[in-house]
Amino acid sequence: xxxxxxxxxxxxxxxxxxxxxxxxxxxxxxxxxHQQNTWELSYVISGKGMRVIGDNIEPFHxxxxxxxxxxxxxxxxxxxxxxxxxxxxxxxxLVFQTELLEGLKNVFSELDDLITSILSYxxxxxxxxxxxxxxxxxxxxxxxxxxxxxxxxxxxxxAYISSPEIANTVGCPVTxxxxxxxxxxxxxxxxxxxxxPISLKEIASHVNMEKTAFCIFFKKMTGKTFxxxxxxxxxxxxxxxxxxxxxxxxxxxLASGFRDVPYFNRVFKRLKNTTPGKFREQVA
Numbered sequence: 471x472x473x474x475x476x477x478x479x480x481x482x483x484x485x486x487x488x489x490x491x492x493x494x495x496x497x498x499x500x501x502x503x504h505q506q507n508t509w510e511l512s513y514v515i516s517g518k519g520m521r522v523i524g525d526n527i528e529p530f531h532x533x534x535x536x537x538x539x540x541x542x543x544x545x546x547x548x549x550x551x552x553x554x555x556x557x558x559x560x561x562x563x564l565v566f567q568t569e570l571l572e573g574l575k576n577v578f579s580e581l582d583d584l585i586t587s588i589l590s591y592x593x594x595x596x597x598x599x600x601x602x603x604x605x606x607x608x609x610x611x612x613x614x615x616x617x618x619x620x621x622x623x624x625x626x627x628x629a630y631i632s633s634p635e636i637a638n639t640v641g642c643p644v645t646x647x648x649x650x651x652x653x654x655x656x657x658x659x660x661x662x663x664x665x666x667p668i669s670l671k672e673i674a675s676h677v678n679m680e681k682t683a684f685c686i687f688f689k690k691m692t693g694k695t696f697x698x699x700x701x702x703x704x705x706x707x708x709x710x711x712x713x714x715x716x717x718x719x720x721x722x723x724l725a726s727g728f729r730d731v732p733y734f735n736r737v738f739k740r741l742k743n744t745t746p747g748k749f750r751e752q753v754a
Contacts, residue, residue, distance in 0.1 A: 487573070488566035490612050490620055495560075497553040503545040503658060508565050510538045511631075512546075513609050517559030518714070519548040520661045520707075523594045523641025525650075527657050529710045535605055537631055538594040540568060542643055543654070547661040551715075551725060562609045566624070574625065581625070584632035592643065598636030605630055652677050653691050664704055664727045670696060704728060705741050712746055713753040719746050 497517060518531040523544045530546065538544055548559050568589070575585040597605055608627045612620050644650050659676050660668070673696065674684035688696045708726040711717055720731055728734040738746050 487570040488564065488620075488624060491563045491565070492613050493561060493563075494558050496557055497548040497550050497559050500546050500548060500559070503543055503654070505541055505543040506565070507540045508567050509540060509571075510544075511564040511566075511605075511609075512536045512538070513562040513564075513606060514546070515560040515562065516552075516554060517548045517561070518552045518710075519546065521546045522654065522657055522661070525644045526594075526641040527661070528640070529706065531710075531714065533602075533606075535597045535602055535609075536594060536640060537591070537597065538641070539591050542594055542641060544594070544641065545658065545661075547658075549725075551717075562613070564609065564612075564624075571628075574628075581628075584629050587632040588628060593639045594641035595634070595637040596640045597631065597634050598638065599634070601630050601634040601636065649687075649691060652687070656688070660700070660703060664700070664707065665725065666727065667729075668700065700727075701737055702741065705738055708734070708738065708746065709742070709749065712750045722746065 503522065513535045514530060514532050516532050518529070520527065521530045521544065523536070523538060524542045532552075546561075550557075553559050571585050571589060574581050605627055608623050608630075612623055615623065644654070655677055656673065659673060670681045670684065674681045677684065679687065685696065688694075688699070692699055694702070704727040708722050708728075711722045711725055715722075717725065719735075723729075723731045723734040726734075728737070735745060738744075738749070742749060744752070
């Protein structure tokens with residue numbers, strides 16, 4: 471679907487109905503945009519940044535758990551500033567096959583309703599409330615378990631995610647066409663380079679377009695000019711940093727892609743109708 475999508479070729483996954491993967495890796499070693507024909511449950515233990523799931527791009531933070539149905543492209547871009555003292559982030563990924571769900575449904579009639587509910591999910595969801603806490607606890611338990619014990623914990627977890635207390639949609643399947651493919655390529659470039667200047671010539675060249683054609687295309691697809699989109703994106707990053715870090719205004723200005731503090735303050739006031747300092751006070 472996308473030129474830069476990578477599919478999992480983990481040899482351990484070939485002969486297993488599900489795969490538990492606990493990683494503690496450098497912040498920039500996360501797999502790039504990918505999709506697979508399996509279900510994926512992702513728990514971010516440490517680190518934060520921006521993520522793309524299907525047609526959606528938004529910030530993510532430590533503690534979230536996302537369930538992604540098969541064949542929805544996704545990508546987590548971690549910020550270097552939020553890694554641990556070793557420069558690493560930590561997460562748990564649980565991958566399981568549709569065949570596993572169908573097999574459980576066929577063997578255990580008691581699981582029929584909950585498996586049917588899970589199989590009906592078409593969009594990626596973020597778990598919340600008590601469901602988030604319960605699933606998080608199970609994933610932590612799985613770290614110290616063998617494969618047999620993980621099977622029983624998996625079944626218990628499926629019961630929770632089949633009827634979550636809170637579930638927010640965080641991504642939908644994307645239409646396979648050249649326009650969406652190009653737009654996702656633009657989004658990924660922005661996520662990886664927003665902290666640095668991005669010229670129209672540079673971004674247009676990245677998707678093999680001339681500047682004029684790019685501007686028309688981007689405005690039609692997003693409803694915004696590229697310049698306005700970048701300002702919104704960087705200010706939203708700044709809001710995340712103001713709310714969740716102790717960085718000062720000058721540090722946040724640079725971390726969100728601005729190079730001039732007075733200009734940053736003016737743009738922030740125009741888009742958020744308040745100053746960075748007052749915004750921090752409001753969300754504290």
